[in-house]
Amino acid sequence: MSDTNRQDDWQAAVLGELTGNGPAAADVRTPPGGPAATPVRTAAPAGSTDPGPGPGAPQGVGFPGVPESVPVRGGEGGGRDRHGETAGRRVLRSLRGALGGSAARAVAVESGLAARVQQPVTTGRHIVVTSIRGGSGKTTVTALLSRTYNHLRHDPVLTLEADAALGTLPVRLGVESLRWTCADLARIVRPSMQLTDVTGYLVPLPDGGWLLPGSQGRIGAQVDVAAYRTVTVALRRYFGVTVVDCETLPGEVARTALDTAHARVLTTPATAEGLDSTHAVLDWLATLPVPVLPRTVVVLAVQSPHPAVDLARAGERLAATGAGVVVLPYDRHLASGGPVRTALLGEGTRLAAVRLAAEALQRAVALPAAGGAR
Secondary structure (H helix, E strand, O other), rough: OOHHHHHHOHHHHHHHHHHHHOOHHHOOOOOOOOOHOOOOOOOOOOOOOOOOOOOOOOOOOOOOOOOOOEEOOOOOOOOOOOOOOOOHHHHHHHHHHHOOOHHHHHHHHHHHHHHHHOOOOOOOEEEEEEOOOOOHHHHHHHHHHHHHHHHHHHHHHHHEEEEEOOOOHHHHHHHEEEEOOOOHHHOOOOOOOHHHHHHHHHHEEOOOOOEEEOOOOOOOOOOOOOHHHHHHHHHHHOOOOOEEEEOOOOOHHHHHHHHHHHEEEEEEEHHHHHHHHHHHHHHHHHHHOOOOOEEEEEEEEEEOOOOOHHHHHHHHHHHOOOEEEEEEEOOOOOOOOOOHHHHHHOOOHHHHHHOOOOHHHHHHHHOOOOOOOO
């Protein structure tokens, strides 16, 4: 990174606020041996039963009170075997593809979107997914984005959970156990760490990439603003794209995440009430001093086979605000809960996921974040 880009780096200002030492103190490239590289501790105190860093954790970096690995609850059963589309719909689509060029056109469209998802980034991009109410498909959309970026991109991708303690992101991503959390890592992350050190504290995902959970599923263990800022500042240099499953608005972490994100994804159910609430939020965003609507994508999540709203008209109204709009169609596999399995998604859902990933990354790369990131 050039000196100019380093000066424009939004993390420098954020971490400077946390340390009280100004932007210079936030340079995440502090050489090993500097003050920030001092480990928390390298040995347990006399008489302590602390076993030290767990398996896969970096050597030389200690942590008081190493957390135990706990199994993820809620992943049993669910949408494992149910396909997103009915058998009849799949057969009909196959026949149409055999009789015409629709299949070739679909492949061409998806290939063009995939090329946009694979575009290079000069610095790590943060894409924050949030909503204004629960049950809007926020975590499902995060899981879809995570799988899409991990599948199509060639650089490391991080998925970060900044939601309440009982979030379902680990379940949706097919994770079996959790250990280190965002709050844990915020206390031990150091500028001298390499990518291999950092990933020792992360959860490897079945289809590639890593997850940093917000908790181990215990009530009260939530991510606060200080932990969120510390982790996102420190980890940005390791990952080309970070997808954040954020708490719902107007939570404090959600506001902080939206303010510092390169792109924002706002999920809403495709209902009359959901659309009204979304328009209210977009009107509020339009009044902010720094324009954020051009960096926002609204996901209209269809939650029934027969939506009660005109999706085309709703999309046009939302797009008139300057935000992007992607319709996520009803999918039986997603509606079943459990781990999201790409092979079981409907064709329309897969295409919508790639379109959303391309749209969000394009806005994250083409435009600076509200916090001044480049």
